[in-house]
Amino acid sequence: MKPSSRVTIRDVAATAGVSVATVSKVLNARYGVSAATSAHVQAVIRDLGYEASLVAQSLRNHKTNVIGILVADLEPFSTELLKGAAKAIKGTGYELVVYSAGGRTVDHAGWEQRYLSRLSGTLVDGAILVTPTVVEVEFGQSVVAVDPHAGPTGLPTVDSDNLEGARSGVRHLVELGHRRIALIGGRPDLESAKEREQGYREELARAGIDPDPDLIQPGNYDADDSAAAARRLLDRPDRPTALFAANDTSAIAAIEVAVAMGLRVPEDLSVVGFDNVPEAALASPSLTTVEQPIHEMGHRAIDLLIQLMNGEPVENTHVRLATRLVVRQSTAHLETER
Template identity: 55%
Template sequence: MGARTTIHDVARAAGVSVSTVSKAVNGRYGIADATVQRVLDAVKALGYESSLVASSMRARRTGVIGVLLADFEPFSAEILKGVGTAVHDTAFDLLAYSGSHLGAGDGWERRSLSRLSGTLIDAAILVTPTVVSAGTEIPVVAIDPHTGRADLPTVESDSFGGALAATTHLIGLGHRRIGFLAGRPDLRSAGLRDAGYRRALADAGIGLDPSLIGIGRYELDATRESARVMLSATDRPTAIFAANDLSAIAVIDVAHELGLRVPADLSVIGFDDVPEATRRALPLTTIQQPMRRLGAVAAEMVFTLLSGQAIDEMNVILPTRLVVRATTAPPSR
């Protein structure tokens, strides 16, 4: 049996580019009728009818929703579960695609969309995208975009309110020296968690101490280093709020390495409520954001767009809630 025919084979046979093949089989504007016919003739001659491209030629749909993300980590894994649940009882399949390997920095989403839109997917959900202008003809919804609201429909959690609740919880227990392990400076949700922390201190009349703020960037090594510096100080904090759960878990590990007991000597609270938060010997107190619901709402918005209807609310913010477990307690000193 010969090699399977690809879109590149069709492009060569028709004497056009791959993007022209995509546009021709998907009925896009800007392609001459003669060129479209030449592409369709090549599709037929090469026996390409069973491919996703040929299926889209007949139905103008691939029947696939794409979820584009920078990496497969706990947050995006929960998002995928939510999208999967929403897609389960529909006629659509789900494609999870990590395109950050196409080049570091901003814009990996656009490169991924240019590869996938029209030929493999009918619509896309972008998870924590660096750009908020898709530049594509297919419906696109963004979850937790770096820069916040945009010209795309977006879904995010109430990061400010969650951080306010986390810090207020620690203050209510009697803590006054409260550290904060910040997330990625380029991510708007991380900035909102920083702002919520600061607001809670201000509302309680507690002065901001810059030495109690470390930058973890959601990276293990950076988080551990910041936590070690903070917890090795003579006037160390009695509590730390970390901008995500994995950072909070890293803080607990560093505290144990330094001989500190959690929560007797140090209270720790995270943000997300990923599955790892409950798998530790000490279940983590955290701010639960509805990660699966984020994915489900984004999928529902995509379905609305695919049906040709307008979305009622372009920028959806879902509530967060405090979940108290075993890693927070009143200070012992």
């Protein structure tokens, strides 16, 4: 038998009578190996005294220098957030691994816990959950939630001031003279969507306007759902003169529907979105929107997670960032005659 310092993964595979790929799966605790085979390979590893350098270092030091980011899907918000996270990781000594559920999370609360289990053990030192459905997770390592579904959470969080952001967007429309202001809402399970609807209602009330229930339609942060909502709103004889959408995807979908129906934006319909993703500036007309600092949210999430992983004192584990209104071409003063 070779000295332990010279034993290779191929030696383990040959002795165990399995492929190198199977040994690698066992070393990294990955799926696809039966319990019996895994136990056999582990016994051979112990007998030969084999140490895979990265795995052995992880087991000794509990450090992989890898941070995991879990997203439900790669859509405009999560893509922009990843850009901020990627910038923040430079020079830290850590690497990023992104795990996308590919959109297979609709109506499945707790998806993060299932996917966290795949990253646990020796794969990552900590994780960032983007729009998670849970407020508590069993992971054994540091976790930060970005824009969580629930309100108060036991997890460290990073989000933006959705309530004041929505108020500023609706206030802009009111100041332009609009009073029939519709809402295309977000996903009802997301706290951000609830706060944006609350801000819409509060700003209307502040202006002395009673919200019309018929002017509040679900968009679910989805382009198709938002387009259907826009058609219902704009097909009314008493259609709204302005529309506030809970995200830019919904706002852009509403503009496309309005144009297809022969309406002019902003002359016949003013539209305000939320997020300020790159598509907002490229829309025709360019979209007035409430900007939440998505890149900074990703950056701050990385900073907070690294502090927690390093055991550093953290002054505030619930970071809330300010929003701002970005005025472009999709809003205008209400015309007295339509």
